[in-house]
Amino acid sequence: xxxxxxxxxxxxxxxxxxxxxxxxxxxxxxxxxxxxxxxxxxxxxxxxxxxxxxxxxxxxxxxxxxxxxxxxxxxxxxxxxxxxxxxxxxxxxxxxxxxxxxxxxxxxxxxxxxxxxxxxxxxxxxxxxxxxxxxxxxxxxxxxxxxxxxxxxxxxxxxxxxxxxxxxxxxxxxxx
Numbered sequence: 001x002x003x004x005x006x007x008x009x010x011x012x013x014x015x016x017x018x019x020x021x022x023x024x025x026x027x028x029x030x031x032x033x034x035x036x037x038x039x040x041x042x043x044x045x046x047x048x049x050x051x052x053x054x055x056x057x058x059x060x061x062x063x064x065x066x067x068x069x070x071x072x073x074x075x076x077x078x079x080x081x082x083x084x085x086x087x088x089x090x091x092x093x094x095x096x097x098x099x100x101x102x103x104x105x106x107x108x109x110x111x112x113x114x115x116x117x118x119x120x121x122x123x124x125x126x127x128x129x130x131x132x133x134x135x136x137x138x139x140x141x142x143x144x145x146x147x148x149x150x151x152x153x154x155x156x157x158x159x160x161x162x163x164x165x166x167x168x169x170x171x172x173x174x175x176x
Contacts, residue, residue, distance in 0.1 A: 028175030056162040060116045063159030067109030074102035117163035124156040
């Protein structure tokens with residue numbers, strides 16, 4: 001690094017005004033006094049991180065859609081339970097949990113783009129707890145829709161991995 005160079009007036013990476021004689025941009029971390037090769041390497045790494053971030057965000061969007069599908073599924077289950085058990089005096093105890101789960105998954109879906117890791121971990125935990133409680137109530141339910149349940153868990157786990165990668169990229173490249 002050649003320290004005899006004076007920093008530019010504006011960052012070449014993010015176009016923010018450089019106020020002090022900084023070696024790095026305070027906004028994006030661009031090496032202002034580095035060699036041209038080091039500056040190009042910084043830009044290349046940032047561009048690669050941006051592409052990776054877009055891919056991970058697509059995976060988070062898929063998880064978000066699954067949260068909405070699950071919400072819809074719990075609404076449908078609640079309606080089916082309501083229609084098939086009209087004469088049951090404990091009908092509210094059967095239906096209300098389904099609608100509460102639907103609302104929770106709607107909330108997780110709508111908030112998952114802002115705080116993906118927290119929402120997806122919460123959603124996975126909630127889904128697993130529901131499956132465990134259903135299995136305790138009726139062990140046959142473990143086998144019903146087993147492949148679908150595994151797919152949901154797999155999607156949520158991949159979403160967690162993507163959310164972790166997004167956090168890493170944002171720490172390494174705060175300007176993107």
